[in-house]
Amino acid sequence: MPEPFSLPKECAALSRRFDAAAFAPVAGLEDLCVEDAVGLAAGLGFLAARVRSEPRLVAFVAPRFWFAERGRPYAYGLRALGIAAPRLLVVAPRTETEALWAMEEILRSGAAALAMGGVETASLVATRRLDLIARGAGAAAVLVRTKPQNSLSAARRRWRLTPAPSAPHPFDAKASGASRWRAILDRSRDGAHGEALLEYDDETFRLHLVDRLANNGLARGASFAA
Amino acid sequence: MERTSEGLILHALNPAARALGLKLRQSHADACAIVPGLISAPAERLEDAKALRRLAGWMERYSPFVSLDPGPDGLEGLVLDLTGGQHLFGGETAMARAMLTSLKGLGVPARIGVADTPGAAWALARYGEAPLTLAPEGEARQALADLPVAALRLDASAIQLLNRFGLRRIGALTGLPRAALARRFQDAGAFDVLQRLDQALGHLPEPLSPVTAPSVYRTHRGFADPMTSLDAVAAEASALIDRLVLCLEGDAVGARRLELTGFRVDGRTTSLEVRLSAASRRAAHLLRLFKDKGFERLDLGFGIDALALCARATEPLHARQTSTLADADPARSSARDALVDRLSARLGEEAVLTAHLAQSWLPETAETLGPYASRSEASPHPAVGPRPLLMFNPPEPIEAVAELPDGAPARFIWRRAARRVLRASGPERLGPEWWKERGARRPQRTRDYYRVEDEHGGRYWVFREGLYDSDEVDPPPSWWMHGLFA
Secondary structure (H helix, E strand, O other): OOOOOOHHHHHOOOOOOOOHHHOOOOOOEEHHHHHHHHHHHHHHHHHHHOOOOOOOOEEOOOOOOHHHHEEEHHHHHHOOOOHHHHEEEOOOOOOHHHHHHHHHHHHHOOOEEEEEEOOOOOOOOOOHHHHHHHHOOOOOOEEEEOOOOOOOOOEEEEEEEEOOOEHHHHHHOOOOOOOOOEEEEEEEEOOOOEEEEEEEEEEEEEEEOOOOHHHEEEEEEEEOOO | OOOOOOEEEEOOOHHHHHHHHOOOOOOOOHHHHHOOOOOOOOHHHHHHHHHHHHHHHHOOOOOEEEEOOOOOOOOEEEOOOOOOOOOHHHHHHHHHHHHHHHHHHOOOOOOOEEEOOOOHHHHHHHHHOEEEEEEEOOOOHHHHHHHHHHHHOOHHHHHHHHHHHOOOEEHHHHHHHHHHHHHHOOOOHHHHHHHHHHHHOOOOOOOOOOOOOOOEEEEEEEEEEEEHHHHHHHHHHHHHHHHHHHHHHHEEEEEEEEOOOOOOOOOOOOEEEEEEEEEEEHHEEEEEHHHHHHHHHHHOOOOOOEEEEEEEEEEOOOOOOOOOOOOOOOHHHHHHHHHHHHHHHHHHHHHEEEEEEEOOOOOHHHHHEEHHOOOOOOOOOOOOOOOOOEEEEEEEEEEEEEOOOOOOEEEEEEOEEEEEEEEEEEEEHHHHHHHHOOOOOOOOOOOEEEEEOOOOOOOOEEEEEOOOOOOOOOOOOOEEEEEOOO
């Protein structure tokens, strides 16, 4: 039976599923591109929100200067995202090579749900290794990139995260409400692409899609557990 | 030679100088008069002390308790406590002979005295006839009888006084009634003479402090031939770990800090230390830590002929029953501890961090990043206001313009970029912790924290330090960037 209608070939990818499943954490390596420290805060919020329900460690690995320049993770802030202070592990070695080694160890141990790495120059081989180890351990590995990359990456997905003006505050017009982020999934191995405006509800710890309907318009106002 | 208040004096002599009749503490001018072509070098006491300390470390192969001689003559002696260890080397005589041979091999001229007390051993080593003098157990009195009174570690004035009385041998002193002896030396010397005599004869205890504290859990292994291969060392270390783990298991303790020491054939030691975030006695884990730390950090030199493994710090560790139910928590926490140990071993403890929570209102002291290994399970302070996800420590100065003096900023410049504030909430006022202020570098001021958002959606945590309407004579309030919200 022929399909009712068909999309042009270049649009076919866009029509693939870009829904709740796209935001669920995958076991494997992802790239997260942010512009600056402000974008990084949004990116960390996005990452933390996705691993909230896991009991394992949340590890942030980067050379020392990286944290000095962009700020260091603050456990009270993570608590607002539903992550208790004992789950925080910060590894600040001297070099990027040591940071990559530490990420591999963290993933391999199986004690962490997320290993975020602030490593700008990772070779294709290094990213491939991270991906394999993360998949084996059932954990998410994320490399945060703030500069355009020269080398290829073996990441399964590439996210671009920017902060967006927050939701209106229900009781105070001057104050900012729930955090909103613009998330662009511009590369993915399973073919999902798209762009979404996400809103984080810090009471229910859930991400909502704001400007479009979830499940390609099947359900209005759908949200999903992060 | 050494420069002292009495001018240049001779500090040490080699055998040739001794043969020419030079004496210790002789003035350099006199010595030059006796031997016109005298070659002398400045004394280096610090280097001497370092060399002796190194040798002390090496001598730990014979006994875990080695201390530097506290005697008045400066740094030239070591005191070893041989108690209980002689049979491992074939008895006291064989052990002392082995020491003498190996020290000779190192080019260290040595004299050894073995006796019941440190005082008697000191006397025998320095005033005994042979380089190796042994006083059998309980015979210290007879062994010392013929030695000069200088062997009692007395100062020069006391020795002179004793000689003036005709008391030249220790035997003469032991025969005298104590009361009479004490009466003769009514000034400061008396106490010293009696005390030193009692110490030498074992009537008074003489506490010594070892160079490195002897540890309860120690395994040791000597080799017939020097080892130069790291692989062989790793294999031996693994065997030592297995033996140490048996000891630890027997006492239900786990190691927190381990030290592996190699005794090199050239009289030095080389060691490798690992620390653990939680007590452990799993041999595989301990070996892995040493491997991660890197056996190649051991400097084997021309080879090592003994290897010792000490648990420098231990903690009670009871066997844990793993649950048969689905609860996998112990397994997870042990995987976490093992991970932290491996990371700390390779990167250093100061690189593996977690949040240390403290009872404080100030955000930067309420939570500091500290070593994961020394975390405490403190209950967090009930933070009332919103807290950022990323924090800058120290806060970064910003230039801000506020519509009202005590209001939120309307625009600000941070990192050379101007940002316009669209929305703001606050303030959250945090007063200075005056009860902790003692010793602070500068007095704290009241802070007003605002959560502001710019037109691009960046959410910042800024504060104004100081109040406008206060009658303080402080500098005007300043604005700071302290963190970023998600």
